[in-house]
Amino acid sequence: MGYYDGKVVIVTGGAKGIGSGITRGFAAVGARVAALDIDEEAGQAIEAEGADLAGEIAFYNADVAADEACRSTVAQITDAWGTVDVLCNNVGIQPVPSYKLAHELPLEMWDRIIDVNLKSFFLMARHCLPHMMKQEKGVIINTASVQGLQSAGMVSAYAASKGGALSLTRQLALDYAKYGIRVLAVNPGGIQTPLVDEVIEAFGLEREQFFKDYAKLHPIGRYGQPADIANAMVFLASDKASFMTGENVCVDGGLMAKGAWAEIEE
Numbered sequence: 639m640g641y642y643d644g645k646v647v648i649v650t651g652g653a654k655g656i657g658s659g660i661t662r663g664f665a666a667v668g669a670r671v672a673a674l675d676i677d678e679e680a681g682q683a684i685e686a687e688g689a690d691l692a693g694e695i696a697f698y699n700a701d702v703a704a705d706e707a708c709r710s711t712v713a714q715i716t717d718a719w720g721t722v723d724v725l726c727n728n729v730g731i732q733p734v735p736s737y738k739l740a741h742e743l744p745l746e747m748w749d750r751i752i753d754v755n756l757k758s759f760f761l762m763a764r765h766c767l768p769h770m771m772k773q774e775k776g777v778i779i780n781t782a783s784v785q786g787l788q789s790a791g792m793v794s795a796y797a798a799s800k801g802g803a804l805s806l807t808r809q810l811a812l813d814y815a816k817y818g819i820r821v822l823a824v825n826p827g828g829i830q831t832p833l834v835d836e837v838i839e840a841f842g843l844e845r846e847q848f849f850k851d852y853a854k855l856h857p858i859g860r861y862g863q864p865a866d867i868a869n870a871m872v873f874l875a876s877d878k879a880s881f882m883t884g885e886n887v888c889v890d891g892g893l894m895a896k897g898a899w900a901e902i903e904e
């Protein structure tokens with residue numbers, strides 16, 4: 639028996655990368671997990687994985703940047719499973735063509751990144767919160783980024799979306815604490831996912847060398863895996879974290895602890 643038995647968890651961008659890790663992580667401890675994604679093939683694959691886990695996984699094909707898709711998908715999930723206990727707003731894009739100085743970034747690119755990475759968090763929250771308020775309990779966990787805290791080059795829309803996610807986390811935590819709802823954010827460091835594969839491919843980087851170099855950037859000496867983020871979220875969404883809200887937690891192998899001047903001994 640898992641300690642999430644019967645709980646209903648929604649994960650956006652839940653079919654691949656960090657989202658697939660979160661989907662598996664909650665299903666492994668007994669939850670019924672709805673994985674929302676636009677990748678039909680990956681969605682079918684993650685749903686099938688549920689058969690070997692303590693809980694279950696249902697895939698919903700939904701573009702969570704669109705309000706109607708969020709509304710109707712949350713309605714389908716709550717019709718089927720009764721409520722929603724945990725919402726993991728995980729979806730995020732950082733398209734390679736968006737690596738530009740701000741004055742060269744096409745407006746449509748800015749809009750799409752903000753719509754997927756930030757607006758979807760608001761939309762999903764707004765459709766899940768009434769269910770959580772009704773049961774006077776619920777947890778929302780937003781996947782932000784270390785890039786919400788410090789800056790990398792040439793990613794203005796992504797950086798703004800992640801800063802916005804952290805701010806939205808604090809705001810919702812404040813407004814909904816009285817309804818028994820906790821809201822938290824997780825800031826991943828470098829995590830091995832298809833998003834990172836896309837960058838490696840687009841910039842023609844040598845894969846093994848890339849991961850070796852990036853592992854060294856993290857004081858803990860390795861690159862992260864989706865399960866690292868999932869493990870933190872399974873804890874944060876549980877009653878063991880019942881005094882935590884409005885906070886953001888770095889799961890980054892010590893990346894944010896390191897000053898720009900720090901030398902890491904090998």
Ligand SMILES: NC(=O)c1ccc[n+]([C@@H]2O[C@H](COP(=O)([O-])OP(=O)(O)OC[C@H]3O[C@@H](n4cnc5c(N)ncnc54)[C@H](O)[C@@H]3O)[C@@H](O)[C@H]2O)c1
Pocket residue numbers: 650651652653654655656657674675676677680700701702703728729730731754781782783784825826827828829830831832833834
């Ligand atoms: N990978 C990292 O190193 C890293 C670091 C910090 C933060 N993050 C954040 O973690 C989250 C997950 O990133 P990832 O690396 O797993 O990305 P990924 O590209 O590997 O996976 C993202 C998933 O979201 C889905 N998706 C994309 N647009 C969607 C939409 N409109 N509606 C529904 N689903 C959609 C994709 O199909 C995919 O399954 C993002 O918010 C990202 O910004 C990632």
